Amino acid sequence: YFNNHHHIQTLCNTGNVEEAAQELHSSLHASYEPSIYTCNLVLGALSKQKRYQSALSLYQAISHAGITPDHITLNTVVNCHCQMGDMSFAMKVFDEMTAHNYSPSNATFAALVKGFCRTGKLAECIEFFSKFLKENYSVDVTTYNVMMDGMCKMGNLKEAMGLFELMAKNECFADVCSYNILIRGFCKQGMLNKALQLFHELEEKGLGCDVVTYSTVMDGFVKENRPHDAVRFFYEGLHKGFRPNVVVYNVLVNGLCKIGESSQALEVLDEMYEQGCGPNVVTFNTIIDCLCKEGKMREAMDVFDKMKEVAIPSAVTYSTLMDGFCKDGNVDEAIRLFHQMPDDELVPDVVCYGIVIDGLCKQGCMNDAIHFLLLMLKRKISPDSIVYSALINGYCKQGKLQEARNLMQEMREKGLRPD
């Protein structure tokens, strides 16, 4: 008999996580049970693929088979709960960990901090993190980064900067990632000057700016309606020996599109190939959106056809085109694309439905719009407030106020608040 650890490891490393999980599962009840290392390996692989529910089910099976989890297993479980936003479950596991003398590590705290932030629980997050700070001398740079990123994403730049100073005081040295997080935070608040100040500090420290730094700053410029500065920043970087990746190019393309230079954007496409940095689906989506917004539906469809040679269209690709056609007054074509999505093995998401519904509403075809609403409900896709707004708008324009009111009521029942 041989240990199947290496076989399962190979399966995981080659992306056959499903198969690995199955093999582990069947070996749980074999005469030689797998080691916790093997279990952790598969749980980690599922978690990396964001298949948190599967990981948790597998964990259930593992404990049921009587295999004792270690601190890594439990960290993974905590992380799965956090990623799914189930903070009460996550805390329950955390409490059990501490009760059984598994000492939580930076990974545990980082996962929980991220979970608290993602679910908007600012106070809990700060409280939890403070507790960690008091009890632990070695909060590492990653945990600080998670915390700073969470604070930034909740718009609390002051707290984030406080942490940045605190980590220096505690002799935990900020890395590029720390800077990138803060730079993005300031960009999103429209404080580009602060962002650029940090960028220069990063350069002076010799930590080295990376592709994330560049794409972040450039995107900051684009979002602040300063696409020219984004383009300039890009070329200055090239001059300093910076080597862009596909995301940086994507931001550049987006910037060029925003200044109405779709032809230049298409030139960048060629440059990307020359640099051995081929475009991806986002690149094409960006260009298609640009063409659509310029009303060039014909060209947009050409790009759509050509992109298929090198990339797989996504739901975003379709929604972009569908919106373009709707705005162009051609809802039929949008609906045709909607029905074409399954050919690319895509399932229309809430945005796709929203676009078609809005298009139909704007044409006054309320019955057809309702048909799509029912279709999405049948397919278990929950309409969001944008879908409802489109419908309510449509009814209001027709003077059908009662129908509009009914929809508002339906919204509230679903816990969506009208804005």
Next chain:
RNA sequence: CCGAUUCCUUACCGGG
């Protein structure tokens, strides 16, 4: 016997 496995962080595109 040893080793083996592991867990946490940052950037780009679509709708009212």
